[in-house]
Amino acid sequence: MSNFGLLRANLHRHPVRTYLTLLSVLVAFLLFGLLRTLAVWFGSGPAEGASVDRLVVSAKYSIIDMLPISQMNAIVGVDGVAAVTHQSWFGGNYQDGRSFFPKFPVEPRSYFAMFPELRIDPAHLDAFERTRTGAVVPESMLADFGWQLGDKIPIEADIWPMADGNRIWEFDLVGTYTTDSEGQGGVFLFHYHFFEEARGFAKGTVGWYTVRIEDPDRAAEVANAIDVTFENSMNPTKTATEDEFGKAFAAQIGDLGLMATGILSAVFFTVLLLTGNTMTQALRERIPELAVLKTLGFGNARVAWLVLGESVLLCVVGGVLGIGLAALFTPVATAFLPQFGPSALAFAWQTAATGVGVAILLGVVVGAVPAMNAGRLSIAEALRRS
Amino acid sequence: MAIIELSDVHKTFMKAREAVEVLMGIDLTVGEGDFVALMGPSGSGKTTLLNIIGGLDGATAGEVVVADANLDELSNRELARWRAATIGFVFQFYNLLPVLNAQRNVELPLLLTKLSGEQRRRNAQTALSIVGLNDRARHKPGELSGGQQQRVAIARAIVADPPILVCDEPTGDLDRENAEEILDLLQILNRDHGKTVIMVTHDPKAADHAKRVLHLDKGKLVQEVAA
Numbered sequence: 001m002s003n004f005g006l007l008r009a010n011l012h013r014h015p016v017r018t019y020l021t022l023l024s025v026l027v028a029f030l031l032f033g034l035l036r037t038l039a040v041w042f043g044s045g046p047a048e049g050a051s052v053d054r055l056v057v058s059a060k061y062s063i064i065d066m067l068p069i070s071q072m073n074a075i076v077g078v079d080g081v082a083a084v085t086h087q088s089w090f091g092g093n094y095q096d097g098r099s100f101f102p103k104f105p106v107e108p109r110s111y112f113a114m115f116p117e118l119r120i121d122p123a124h125l126d127a128f129e130r131t132r133t134g135a136v137v138p139e140s141m142l143a144d145f146g147w148q149l150g151d152k153i154p155i156e157a158d159i160w161p162m163a164d165g166n167r168i169w170e171f172d173l174v175g176t177y178t179t180d181s182e183g184q185g186g187v188f189l190f191h192y193h194f195f196e197e198a199r200g201f202a203k204g205t206v207g208w209y210t211v212r213i214e215d216p217d218r219a220a221e222v223a224n225a226i227d228v229t230f231e232n233s234m235n236p237t238k239t240a241t242e243d244e245f246g247k248a249f250a251a252q253i254g255d256l257g258l259m260a261t262g263i264l265s266a267v268f269f270t271v272l273l274l275t276g277n278t279m280t281q282a283l284r285e286r287i288p289e290l291a292v293l294k295t296l297g298f299g300n301a302r303v304a305w306l307v308l309g310e311s312v313l314l315c316v317v318g319g320v321l322g323i324g325l326a327a328l329f330t331p332v333a334t335a336f337l338p339q340f341g342p343s344a345l346a347f348a349w350q351t352a353a354t355g356v357g358v359a360i361l362l363g364v365v366v367g368a369v370p371a372m373n374a375g376r377l378s379i380a381e382a383l384r385r386s
Numbered sequence: 387m388a389i390i391e392l393s394d395v396h397k398t399f400m401k402a403r404e405a406v407e408v409l410m411g412i413d414l415t416v417g418e419g420d421f422v423a424l425m426g427p428s429g430s431g432k433t434t435l436l437n438i439i440g441g442l443d444g445a446t447a448g449e450v451v452v453a454d455a456n457l458d459e460l461s462n463r464e465l466a467r468w469r470a471a472t473i474g475f476v477f478q479f480y481n482l483l484p485v486l487n488a489q490r491n492v493e494l495p496l497l498l499t500k501l502s503g504e505q506r507r508r509n510a511q512t513a514l515s516i517v518g519l520n521d522r523a524r525h526k527p528g529e530l531s532g533g534q535q536q537r538v539a540i541a542r543a544i545v546a547d548p549p550i551l552v553c554d555e556p557t558g559d560l561d562r563e564n565a566e567e568i569l570d571l572l573q574i575l576n577r578d579h580g581k582t583v584i585m586v587t588h589d590p591k592a593a594d595h596a597k598r599v600l601h602l603d604k605g606k607l608v609q610e611v612a613a
Contacts, residue, residue: 001493002503012485013485288481289481292475295481296475296542297466299463300463379443380434380442
C-alpha cells in the first residue's frame with residue numbers, strides 16, 4: 001500500500017457520498033468545458049482573419065442601421081483609402097432554419113479584391129459576376145449541405161422579403177472559394193445587384209463598408225477622417241478596425257464571456273460549498289483515525305497533506321472526467337447548435353488546461369481548512385473524544 | 387538498564403478555566419525488557435501517564451526520558467519520528483482503519499519508512515504471522531472478531547520493531563478467553579522478542595501477566611507490587 005492507496009481507500013469509505021460529490025464536480029466541469037468553449041469561440045472568432053489594413057464603416061448608433069450606398073464614393077475619396085467594398089446582413093434560413101450560416105450580398109470583384117485570403121478560381125469569380133442570381137460558398141459547405149455547382153439554393157428571408165412579397169430567394173450556386181481563416185469561412189455570398197433589384201424596401205443601402213487603407217499606421221487618422229466626412233449627414237458613421245467591429249458584432253447577442261463567468265461562478269460556488277461540506281463531514285467522522293495516524297508517527301504536515309490530497313484527488317478526478325466529457329460532447333453540442341455553423345465549436349486544449357488548474361485550485365480551497373484542522377489535531381484530545 | 391525514566395512529572399489540564407492537576411510528581415523508572423501494569427481507579431491519571439510516556443502528550447513539569455530521548459526537547463516533527471521508531475501503541479478499541487484490510491492496517495507505520503512496497507508487504511505478513519493471523523490478512527476490521535482485531539492492532543504496533551509497547555486497556559473490550567490470548571501474546575512479545583511493555587488495565591487478572599504492577603491514585607504512584 002502507498003500513500004496514494006491510503007487516499008483512495010479513504011475516498012471509498014462512503015462510496016455513495018463520494019460518487020455523488022464526484023458527480024457534482026463532474027457536472028460543474030462539464031459546464032465549464034462547454035461554456036468556455038462557447039465563450040472562446042465568441043471571443044476569438046471575429047478576431048480571426050481580421051486584417052490590420054482594413055477598416056469597417058458602419059452606422060454610428062447601431063450596426064443594424066443601413067447606410068446609403070452613395071457614401072461609397074465619398075469614402076473612396078478620403079485621403080489614405082485604397083479601396084472600398086460593402087456587405088449587408090441578409091439573415092434568412094436554409095431549409096428548416098436549423099442550419100444557419102451568414103449570407104451577404106456583395107459586389108463580386110471588389111469583395112474578393114478586398115479579402116485576398118478568400119481564394120476563388122477566376123472562372124468561378126467570372127461566373128459569379130455575370131450571373132445575376134449567382135452565389136458562391138466556401139468549399140466546405142458543399143460537403144456540409146450536399147450541394148453541387150449548378151444547384152439552386154432556396155433561402156427563406158426573415159428580414160428581406162422580395163418586392164412582390166415573396167420570401168423565398170433562389171440562388172444559383174456558381175462557384176466556391178477557400179480560406180484558411182475560420183472567421184471568414186462560412187459565408188454564403190450572393191450578388192448585391194440581385195439583392196438591390198429584388199428587395200422590397202431600403203433600396204440603395206448597404207449594411208457596412210469595408211475599407212482598405214494605404215498605411216496601417218494611419219488607421220486611426222483615416223477612420224476619423226471617414227467619420228468626420230459623414231458627421232453632419234443623415235447617416236453618421238462609426239469606423240473601426242475589423243477586429244473591433246467583429247467583437248461589437250458578436251456582442252449584439254450579449255457578453256457571452258461575462259455570462260459564462262457568471263454562470264460558472266455560481267456553479268463553482270455551489271460545488272465549493274457542497275464539496276467543502278463533504279470534506280468537513282468526512283474529517284469530523286475520522287478524527288479518531290487521524291489521531292491514530294499521528295500516534296503511529298505520521299507528522300502534523302503529513303496528516304494535513306493526506307486530507308488535502310483527498311480533496312484535490314476528488315476534485316481533479318471529477319474535473320478531468322467533466323472536461324473529458326465536455327471535449328466529447330462539444331461536437332454533439334455543435335450539431336444541436338447549427339446556428340453557430342457546422343464546425344464552429346472546437347474544444348481547445350487551453351480550456352482543458354485551465355479546467356485542470358481550476359480543479360486543483362478547487363481541491364486546495366475545499367481541503368485547506370479541513371487539512372489545517374487535521375494538522376493541528378491534538379492526539380490526546382482526539383483519543384479522549386473517541 | 388532503564389528505558390523509561392520519569393522525574394517529578396506533573397500534568398495539569400484546564401477545565402472550565404480551572405486548573406486540574408492529574409499527575410502530581412511522578413517518579414518512575416522502567417528497565418529495558420520490563421512488563422509493567424499500571425492500575426488504578428478511573429481518573430487516577432493512568433492514561434495520561436501512558437500518553438506522556440508514549441509522547442502523545444507533554445508533561446506540564448518534570449523530565450521524561452524514554453529510549454534516551456528527552457521528550458520535552460523534541461519538536462513536534464521529531465516527536466512524530468521518535469514515536470514511529472520507538473513506540474508501538476495498542477488501544478482498548480483497537481483503532482484500526484475500517485477502510486483498510488488487516489494487511490494494510492499493519493503496513494501503515496511502514497509508510498513512514500524507506501522500505502519498498504514489497505518489503506513492507508513482507509514485514510506486515512511477518513507481523514501478522516507472529517500474532518497468528520496470516521489467514522485473515524485480506525479481511526477488513528469489520529469482518530474480524532474483537533480478539534482478532536486486537537491482534538491486528540498488536541501486529542501494527544510491532545511491525546516497525548519498536549522497543550516499547552504502550553497498551554491502554556488492551557483487553558478492556560474483550561471476553562476472558564480473547565483477553566487471555568492477547569495477554570499471552572503480550573507476554574510472548576515481552577519475553578521472546580524483548581519488548582518493554584507498559585500496560586494500563588483495570589483488570590487484576592490482566593495485571594498478573596506483568597512483571598511489575600504499579601498503582602496510581604489521584605495522580606500519585608501509591609504502591610508497587612512485584613509480580
